[in-house]
Amino acid sequence: MNFFLISLGCPKNLTDSEDFCANLISHGHKMVFDLNLADAVIINTCAFLASSIKEAKDNIKAALKLKAEGKIKKIIVTGCMVDRLKTAVKEEFPEIDLILSISEQTRMDKLIKKEGEFIKKIQTSLSLSPYKMTLTLPHSAYLKVADGCNNRCAYCAIPYIRGNYRSKSMEDVLEEAKIMAEDGVKEFSLIAQDTTSYGQDLYGKPQLEKLIKKLVKIKKLERIRIMYAYPHRVSRELAEIMAGEEKLYPYIDIPLQHISDKMLKAMRRHAGAAQTKEVLAMLRETVPGIAIRTNFIVGFPGETEADFEELKSFVADFKFDNIGIFEFFREPGTPAYDMKPQISAKIKKERAETLAFAQSRVIDEINKKLIGSTVEVISDGETSGRTYKDAPDIDGTAEFTAPVEAGRIFRGEVVGAEGYRRIIKPLF
Known part of the structure; x- marks a missing residue:
């Protein structure tokens, strides 16, 4: 099965996605990054806020439209919204092929339809996947x-x-x-x-x-x-x-x-x-x-x-x-x-x-106070990254005055700053 992932919500949800994707790949499935190549769409939902539930439902509706048009064969929905709303998800979207609780993610491969049957029983585990993968920047x-x-x-x-x-x-x-x-x-x-x-x-x-x-x-x-x-x-x-x-x-x-x-x-x-x-x-x-x-x-x-x-x-x-x-x-x-x-x-x-x-x-x-100071920086790409003050995805960014190899940790001088954006001159 070629699957396309939509992972919504917080970093904790993303790590769940990393684990079950690694598990699927280890069992012969292939993760693709082009919907046109996908047999299935897996949506890992969030339910922390009303806006999170709306976002999840909007993504489900978009996937169901693709399925109705014959562009994908299967829709799999999992994550916090499933655990929170229980059977309401299936009642609202009966066309979904497979709805999995968070605990069922650990052996998603066993729940994918094979010869017309779904394996229902599952074990909850926090143990490692057969191998580890990341869905973030490589570094x-x-x-x-x-x-x-x-x-x-x-x-x-x-x-x-x-x-x-x-x-x-x-x-x-x-x-x-x-x-x-x-x-x-x-x-x-x-x-x-x-x-x-x-x-x-x-x-x-x-x-x-x-x-x-x-x-x-x-x-x-x-x-x-x-x-x-x-x-x-x-x-x-x-x-x-x-x-x-x-x-x-x-x-x-x-x-x-x-x-x-x-x-x-x-x-x-x-x-x-x-x-x-x-x-x-x-x-x-x-x-x-x-x-x-x-x-x-x-x-x-x-x-x-x-x-x-x-x-x-x-x-x-x-x-x-x-x-x-x-x-x-x-x-x-x-x-x-x-x-x-x-x-x-x-x-x-x-x-x-x-x-x-x-x-x-x-x-x-x-x-x-930062301008003129020297700070530690990590490069997320040749021209941008983050200072040590900034966590990925949620905090500020840094722009470089000269190219820096992605993943490099270096010292830089703050030569400009506006809001949560800093301009960094690499010192090496």
């Missing part, structure tokens, strides 16, 4: 260390979709990293719903620091970036490793969601404002030049103008390197769905725009 990859989540934040449906937190064994993570490093991957972004809980379920306590100490010993692995760290679990030991280990970028993605104690409690977050600020101060004090990325939700039920002003002032004062801003969305089945009072769409939009403007002022200030 940069996501390394997923766990799936699921135990945090149970009031607004989030992920635990209901992906289940409880499940770590990969340290041996499997290290083996996967070695395989990718041997294949030319230089930059790894560690991901999970909560990377700082890594190992809690397997070893009785979090083991992220121990894992990193082992990862940095892999010779061909050059840089590691930590994504999705939860503030109440960020340790001083982790910060000290970051400060002293060249292979660990001075970068952390640490979702905060808010800073008002009232809002954090309503969101069922595990750290209040004081602890959050202590962790951020510790990171800045311990790790020279650290880049801190975060996310915030505006318009959560009960958010007053005073709560929002506290958040806006916090963003202006702390000066994050990168932030994501989300308007609260009512996720069916989550505790926040029925919380009152709900905030109007108009106010949520206004607050998101106001916070984005506050952050733009911060970036202007950061950029002024």
Whole structure:
């Protein structure tokens, strides 16, 4: 079977796609990058927001149109939307040939129609595919260390979709990293719903620091970036490793969601404002030049103008390197769905725009200080890449004043900056 992949949503979803594509290829199927050559389209869906579900359904409708025109034979749909909506997907789109839950992805090849039969039983596993592949740039990859989540934040449906937190064994993570490093991957972004809980379920306590100490010993692995760290679990030991280990970028993605104690409690977050600020101060004090990325939700039920002003002032004062801003969305089945009072769409939009403007002022200030400085950069192509402050796909970009070989990590002078775009003069 020749298959064409459409992978939607976050990097964690993309790593699922990488795993099941590798599995399919190892069983004789061929991945193609031209729809005209495909027998089947596989759509790995996201369901994190209403817009994510709409995007998934739009892609399904487009694939069904191709099937009706005789351009493809089979449509396979999997991912978070399947697990979240269950039988509703099949009821809405009965023409789909195969609908697979996330747990069924691990042996997708066994579920593809053979001699008129589908094999129904499947085993859930986080073990390695027969071999590892990446769907990112050749030199940069996501390394997923766990799936699921135990945090149970009031607004989030992920635990209901992906289940409880499940770590990969340290041996499997290290083996996967070695395989990718041997294949030319230089930059790894560690991901999970909560990377700082890594190992809690397997070893009785979090083991992220121990894992990193082992990862940095892999010779061909050059840089590691930590994504999705939860503030109440960020340790001083982790910060000290970051400060002293060249292979660990001075970068952390640490979702905060808010800073008002009232809002954090309503969101069922595990750290209040004081602890959050202590962790951020510790990171800045311990790790020279650290880049801190975060996310915030505006318009959560009960958010007053005073709560929002506290958040806006916090963003202006702390000066994050990168932030994501989300308007609260009512996720069916989550505790926040029925919380009152709900905030109007108009106010949520206004607050998101106001916070984005506050952050733009911060970036202007950061950029002024960056110009003339020397930073570490990774090349994603001859003319562009990212500084150490920028994670792939979600943060800023760098443009080079001279060509640089893709995948090269080098020092460069910041000679210009506008918004999240930096102009870099290579120094070599």
